[in-house]
Amino acid sequence: MRASSNPVTLHDIARASGVSVNTVSRALTGKADINADTKLRVQQIASQLGYRPNLMARALVQGRTRSLGLVVTDCTHPFYAMLIRAVEDVCSNAAYSLVLSTSSGSLEREASALHLLTERRVDGLLLAPVQVGTPQMRDLLANGPPSVLLTRRPAGYEGPFVGSDNVQGARLAVRHLLELGHHRIAHVTTPKAGGSDVARLRGYQTELATAHIKFDADFVVSAPETIEGGRTIAATLLAIKPRPTAVFTYNDLQAIGVMLGLGAAGVRVPQDVSVVGFDGIDVGGITAPQLTTVAQQIDRIGRLGAQLLIDSLEKRPIAKTTNLLPAHLIVRGSTAAVRNR
Amino acid sequence: MRASSNPVTLHDIARASGVSVNTVSRALTGKADINADTKLRVQQIASQLGYRPNLMARALVQGRTRSLGLVVTDCTHPFYAMLIRAVEDVCSNAAYSLVLSTSSGSLEREASALHLLTERRVDGLLLAPVQVGTPQMRDLLANGPPSVLLTRRPAGYEGPFVGSDNVQGARLAVRHLLELGHHRIAHVTTPKAGGSDVARLRGYQTELATAHIKFDADFVVSAPETIEGGRTIAATLLAIKPRPTAVFTYNDLQAIGVMLGLGAAGVRVPQDVSVVGFDGIDVGGITAPQLTTVAQQIDRIGRLGAQLLIDSLEKRPIAKTTNLLPAHLIVRGSTAAVRNR
DNA sequence: TTGTATGCGTTATCAA
DNA sequence: TTGATAACGCATACAA
Numbered sequence A, B: 001m002r003a004s005s006n007p008v009t010l011h012d013i014a015r016a017s018g019v020s021v022n023t024v025s026r027a028l029t030g031k032a033d034i035n036a037d038t039k040l041r042v043q044q045i046a047s048q049l050g051y052r053p054n055l056m057a058r059a060l061v062q063g064r065t066r067s068l069g070l071v072v073t074d075c076t077h078p079f080y081a082m083l084i085r086a087v088e089d090v091c092s093n094a095a096y097s098l099v100l101s102t103s104s105g106s107l108e109r110e111a112s113a114l115h116l117l118t119e120r121r122v123d124g125l126l127l128a129p130v131q132v133g134t135p136q137m138r139d140l141l142a143n144g145p146p147s148v149l150l151t152r153r154p155a156g157y158e159g160p161f162v163g164s165d166n167v168q169g170a171r172l173a174v175r176h177l178l179e180l181g182h183h184r185i186a187h188v189t190t191p192k193a194g195g196s197d198v199a200r201l202r203g204y205q206t207e208l209a210t211a212h213i214k215f216d217a218d219f220v221v222s223a224p225e226t227i228e229g230g231r232t233i234a235a236t237l238l239a240i241k242p243r244p245t246a247v248f249t250y251n252d253l254q255a256i257g258v259m260l261g262l263g264a265a266g267v268r269v270p271q272d273v274s275v276v277g278f279d280g281i282d283v284g285g286i287t288a289p290q291l292t293t294v295a296q297q298i299d300r301i302g303r304l305g306a307q308l309l310i311d312s313l314e315k316r317p318i319a320k321t322t323n324l325l326p327a328h329l330i331v332r333g334s335t336a337a338v339r340n341r
Numbered sequence C: 001t002t003g004t005a006t007g008c009g010t011t012a013t014c015a016a
Numbered sequence D: 001t002t003g004a005t006a007a008c009g010c011a012t013a014c015a016a
Helices: A010-017 A021-029 A036-048 A055-062 A078-093 A107-119 A135-143 A166-179 A196-210 A227-239 A252-264 A298-313 B010-017 B021-028 B036-048 B055-062 B078-093 B107-119 B135-143 B166-179 B196-210 B227-239 B252-264 B298-313
Strands: A067-072 A097-102 A124-128 A147-150 A161-164 A185-189 A220-222 A246-249 A274-279 A292-295 A322-325 A328-330 B067-072 B097-102 B124-128 B147-150 B161-164 B185-189 B220-222 B246-249 B274-279 B292-295 B322-325 B328-330
Touching: A010 A021, A010 A036, A021 A036, A055 B055, A067 A078, A067 A107, A067 A298, A078 A097, A078 A124, A078 A298, A078 B078, A078 B097, A078 B107, A097 A107, A097 B078, A107 A135, A107 B078, A124 A298, A147 A298, A161 A166, A161 A298, A166 A185, A166 A196, A166 A246, A166 A274, A166 A292, A166 A328, A185 A196, A185 A227, A220 A227, A227 A252, A246 A252, A252 A274, A298 A322, B010 B021, B010 B036, B021 B036, B067 B078, B067 B107, B067 B298, B078 B097, B078 B124, B078 B298, B097 B107, B107 B135, B124 B298, B147 B298, B161 B166, B161 B298, B166 B185, B166 B196, B166 B246, B166 B274, B166 B292, B166 B328, B185 B196, B185 B227, B220 B227, B227 B252, B246 B252, B252 B274, B298 B322
Parallel strands: A067 A097, A067 A124, A124 A147, A147 A161, A161 A322, A185 A220, A185 A246, A246 A274, A274 A292, B067 B097, B067 B124, B124 B147, B147 B161, B161 B322, B185 B220, B185 B246, B246 B274, B274 B292
Antiparallel strands: A097 B097, A292 A328, B292 B328
16 A cells, blocks of 8 residues: 555554554654553554654644745845755754745746745745835735745835845945055946845945045946846946946856956956956856955855744744844955056 | 734635635635626635635645655755756646755755655655665655656666766767867766766766777776865876876866866866866856856756656656656867877 | 544535 | 535544
8 A cells, every 4th residue: 555645644543553543643742641651652553654744734733834935036046046055954954844936037926926835824934036025025024924034125124134234245345446446446236126236336335435436327337137147248348438447246147247248358357357246156266267256144144044934933032133144255366456547 | 913823714705705615615716516696706705805725724635735845965056956946937837836855965864855745745756866776765766655756766767757868968978079089088977876977987988989999997086076076186187197188077067176176287178188077057158168068958857857747646648757868068168179199 | 641522724525 | 506514634622
């Protein structure tokens, strides 16, 4: 008899061991009020029969599923891949299951993913979503299962959140370039306007202001947050007059693309133009030159977020509900002192 | 009243619309035997109340959860990241949920992940596992939920499988090098012995034999299937006498590592040594030089596997239960005609 | 220490 | 076309 077609239930064990279903349940869930002998006997029979509790049934009566939903835009993006790994690890250690959904950057898909997760009654939601400020999202945050936002949050949101301090991170990047003598520093942002791009732009502006460099809107361009986006925008960057000597991009993939685009145009990195990325994904360590970048604590963000959610679900005391982790600069080969200013 | 703490049930709708729970159920699941008017009315009230069916309850009575389990070793590996995306997309389109588990290469973690998925009563399992030939795995394949193996399968396994033709792929790589005039071709394999490494080694040997080149065991070395593994093994490759003019690695990450290691030793790729990888992950397109590789149809493997599983769960006719997809060669900058033989 | 009864939210079976 | 009633597998309150 195949276990899949006919899984053994508490009832089966009860019959096989001559006690009631109730007793079996208590024996297996390790309750105190049960005779040690019967407990052992029942446990033996259960394992003999290959018993596996039906978590659906348990969820129905307990009102909790011991599962978490995670929504990301794209799990092939190294940033999200690392985030997923961190979350999955915490879940696994806490005996929670992780239901993964991908929005692919589409609001429609994101919405249907959230519906499905809601219907599946996940105990909590971890969201690193496309558009975090939509009415539907606000409704979900107010009425849905407990949620923790990762990396992005809508303006005015005060709930559980874990992410990087994008302003501080961006300032690190720009300061590094300033210290290398660069004055004409371009910034590549994204058309998404998800929140972190705004913060990074603000950090860029703030740090320039600190150095008494006048902000020039011509030095800010926008491109998709991908390698291809960066590659394509390289020509635009080179066309800016006067030509920038350094570029700070929204993220590492863009930065890699910019380096490739510059290289294709015969412009050397870092001799002619310095490039700084943001994220700190592994791939930045194998490009030529290796990418100088502002590294986020991706693993920590994922772990902290998942732990925060689980702790709150299990009514454990939680230290901080809003966690803005500092980013740090990794100086590698794509930046150098300015030559021709 | 928060939807999360007190979700609306069929009972609530029944009370609000003055019909029985049963009628509500049929109205919402779109059954035929119901009055069109009451159906519409019930549906309106349901959406008004923000009703979301409890999939746990439905699963309990229907004996199916509409969820799939996916087990991979490491979701940050680009290969698995792409696999996950493909699987998730198919699941999402079929209104299935995807429960993701990571084994991190540990048998113990893999076992507990499988237990949890079993208890959660996923309808089917997609496995791209560490050790596929263990007794526990055999037991699971025989007695557990319907499963489809991805990329690897134990010797003698005849069940559902989707993966690449590793022998054919490896032969493509070696043939390419032979055509470039290389005779001393080293191979980097892995210590894992998971199955695909054996096949790639066999393809390497077979293609050499076809060219009447005697197999030399000294030309086969073993390293972890990571960038670091490749980087470290580079020195070993250079120490082989006579020195190989080309290297075919188990996978792309290793190949990238080998290129970095060779570069650090002052050996130029492809002028001094040609390098060919295996997998076809995106990162091979941004290295310097870009990596020549044998590309697997990763997206297709994931989609086909997920579709195969869902089709079989829904009793749809399935064309083939074993799918060995061909790999294809992508020639880029890391290979060139042999110079000094 | 154990057993009985009840309910979780849903679908399925059978009468009406 | 509808409504009672009974499951699904488990945990819990209460009784014994």
